[in-house]
Amino acid sequence: MRIVLSLILMFSSFFVFGQSGIKYEKEESVCREAFPDEALLQLQPLLDQSKRIRFYKETDQDGINYEVKLKFEGNFYSIEYDSSNNLKDIERLMSWKKYNMPAKLVMQQFMDSLFIKYKVKRFQIQDVPNSALESIHYLPLEKDFLIGRNYELELDAILKGQHKPLSFELLFDNSGVLLQRRIISSDLQDNLIY
Amino acid sequence: MRGIAFGFLMTLLLLFVASSAWSQRIPFYAEPALSVGKQLKGRFSVNAKFVFRQQFASINEQQLDWFSQSDVVEVQLFLNYKILGSKRLTFGYLYGLDDPFLTDPAWEHRLMQQFTFQSGNRFKWVNRLRLEQRFSANQFRNRIRYRFTFDSPLSGSKLDPKEWYFVAGDEWLYNFTGKPGEDHLENRIQAGLGYLFDNGHKVQFEIQYRWLRMLSSREASAWHLLLTYNLNL
Numbered sequence: 397m398r399i400v401l402s403l404i405l406m407f408s409s410f411f412v413f414g415q416s417g418i419k420y421e422k423e424e425s426v427c428r429e430a431f432p433d434e435a436l437l438q439l440q441p442l443l444d445q446s447k448r449i450r451f452y453k454e455t456d457q458d459g460i461n462y463e464v465k466l467k468f469e470g471n472f473y474s475i476e477y478d479s480s481n482n483l484k485d486i487e488r489l490m491s492w493k494k495y496n497m498p499a500k501l502v503m504q505q506f507m508d509s510l511f512i513k514y515k516v517k518r519f520q521i522q523d524v525p526n527s528a529l530e531s532i533h534y535l536p537l538e539k540d541f542l543i544g545r546n547y548e549l550e551l552d553a554i555l556k557g558q559h560k561p562l563s564f565e566l567l568f569d570n571s572g573v574l575l576q577r578r579i580i581s582s583d584l585q586d587n588l589i590y
Numbered sequence: 591m592r593g594i595a596f597g598f599l600m601t602l603l604l605l606f607v608a609s610s611a612w613s614q615r616i617p618f619y620a621e622p623a624l625s626v627g628k629q630l631k632g633r634f635s636v637n638a639k640f641v642f643r644q645q646f647a648s649i650n651e652q653q654l655d656w657f658s659q660s661d662v663v664e665v666q667l668f669l670n671y672k673i674l675g676s677k678r679l680t681f682g683y684l685y686g687l688d689d690p691f692l693t694d695p696a697w698e699h700r701l702m703q704q705f706t707f708q709s710g711n712r713f714k715w716v717n718r719l720r721l722e723q724r725f726s727a728n729q730f731r732n733r734i735r736y737r738f739t740f741d742s743p744l745s746g747s748k749l750d751p752k753e754w755y756f757v758a759g760d761e762w763l764y765n766f767t768g769k770p771g772e773d774h775l776e777n778r779i780q781a782g783l784g785y786l787f788d789n790g791h792k793v794q795f796e797i798q799y800r801w802l803r804m805l806s807s808r809e810a811s812a813w814h815l816l817l818t819y820n821l822n823l
Contacts, residue, residue, distance in 0.1 A: 423746035424753075452746055465747070515674045552674045559632030561672055586627045587784060587792050587820045588716040588739045588757070589678065589706050590639050590668065 421456040423463075431462055434481035439464060474520070485524050487548065492519035499547065502572025507553070514553035522546040522567070545570045550580065616811050619661060620644045623818045633673075639666040643814075663690040668702075676708035699725040715740045729767065737761035741784070751788045757781070757796065774803040780816070792820040 428436070431451045436443075443449055446466040454461045454476075461484060463476045472489040507514050523545050547568045554561050567576040623641040630636060643662040664686040671679045682702035687695040704720035715738060722733040739759030743749040758781040766773040782796030798814040 422750045423748055424750070425745045425747075450747070513674055517676075552676065554674070561633060561674055585708060585714065585716060586625060586637060586822070587794050587818065588708075588714070588741060588759075589670075589680070589718065590625055590637060590666070 421454055423452050423454045426451050426453045426462075431464065432477060432479070432481045435462060435464075435477040435483075438483070439475065442466070442468065445469075483525070485522050485546075487520040487522045490519050490521055492516040492549070495519065495521075497547075497570075499568060499570055499572035503547065503549075503568050506568075506572065506574060507551075507566075510556065511553040512556055512558075514551050516549055516551045517563075518550035520548045522548050546575065616813055618646050619812060619814045620646060621814050621816045623816070625818055625820045627820070627822045629822070633671055635670045635672070637666075637668040637670065639668075640664070641666070660689065660691050663687050666702075678706045680704045680706065696726060710740070714742070731765055731767050733763055733765045735761055735763040737778075744783075749786055751786055751790070753786055755784045755786065757784050757794060774806055774808075777801045777804060782816070790822055794818045794820065 428451055430453065443464075443466070446468045448465070448467040450465045452463045452465065454463055460479045461476050462479070463474055465472070465474050467473075474487045474489075476484040476486070478484050547570075549564075549566045549568070551564050551566070552561050553564055563580040565576075565578045565580050566574060569575055621641060621643045623639060625637060625639045627635060627637045641662070641664040642660070643664075645659045645661040646657070664684055666682060666684045668680050668682040673679065680703070682700075682704070684698070684700035684702065686698045686700065688698070689695050701723045702720055704718055706716060706718045708717075709715045718735075718737045718739070720735045720737075722735070724731040724733060737759055738761075739757065741749075741755050741757040744754045744756060746753070749755050759779075761778045763776040763778070764773070765776070778798055778800050780796045780798035782794060784792055784794035786792050794817070796816040796818075798816055800812045800814060802810045802812065
């Protein structure tokens with residue numbers, strides 16, 4: 397039964413992988429006043445207890461979103477709202493090596509099957525709660541996964557059958573099924589190398 | 591906004607120090623360069639860099655002489671091999687001419703091997719370790735150099751087209767020949783601003799302070815204004 401389940405997960409992940417695109421996103425710093433009022437009102441209790449607060453406006457192919465990045469109780473969070481003040485998601489930066497969850501093995505098996513080599517650069521838990529404040533308070537206490545939780549990974553990897561390393565953003569659900577894959581257009585750093 | 595303020599403050603500070611140094615009669619050079627990169631198949635890429643250095647002033651018997659003289663012309667070629675995790679191995683060759691428009695310019699052939707790795711997200715730290723073997727008409731020199739550089743977009747947490755970024759770095763260079771009294775240490779500290787165009791090209795302006803032959807009786811310093819245009823084919 398486990399083998400069948402793994403095969404189903406793998407198959408559905410490959411299906412999503414084949415449909416992936418390239419991530420184009422423009423992000424700019426904005427001042428607090430430029431952030432949507434309703435979102436600010438919802439975030440206020442959290443902002444009062446947080447440090448390193450930064451506000452951003454993001455423009456991508458789907459429209460404009462607003463994001464606040466902050467440090468709360470020693471952890472780094474990104475909280476994103478759409479332009480209609482709806483909370484889109486909340487992400488918490490984690491260590492891929494240290495964080496263990498049931499889906500990790502499935503995700504690793506998937507990446508092993510797809511890439512010759514890969515290196516995880518960034519790992520975030522992503523959630524879509526009712527409110528940012530609610531999420532912030534339960535995320536640090538969370539031991540196991542919650543329904544609706546996703547995992548987002550940024551990695552450098554080489555696809556099987558290819559030689560060129562690329563940067564990917566992968567989004568998995570809480571059972572390790574790939575929901576989305578995007579190639580990240582990497583910033584060329586030649587100006588810092590020569 | 592804090593990023594913008596920080597970037598401009600650092601650049602202004604360096605300009606202020608540069609102007610102070612000017613009054614103390616430190617030689618001054620302008621160094622425009624063109625860097626052309628091309629991704630090859632797989633993990634390989636190549637880069638060619640053309641550097642032209644013009645000297646504008648020097649000290650002569652405690653007097654600042656203002657003049658304009660071509661100092662160095664260099665052509666650099668690099669072959670890069672990308673390793674996962676933002677690491678690169680690079681092999682390079684340089685051909686340079688000192689005083690290129692004089693009747694008998696001094697030539698140099700240089701072989702280079704370097705390892706670079708990058709860390710950080712918003713603030714990208716690039717560490718570069720380079721070995722050089724320098725061949726010229728009358729001597730052979732080795733040089734080991736380590737440089738760390740960081741850049742940060744002045745708006746947002748990642749650099750997007752049509753945005754400015756701040757860049758700064760420090761490099762230590764140790765020249766050794768095996769002959770007593772000829773080895774020397776050098777430090778280069780620099781900061782500046784860059785701009786990313788829509789087409790992925792970058793232009794970067796930096797002020798660099800070179801402390802030459804540190805810890806020696808022939809210690810000296812120089813200011814370099816670097817203007818580099820980076821393009822990828």
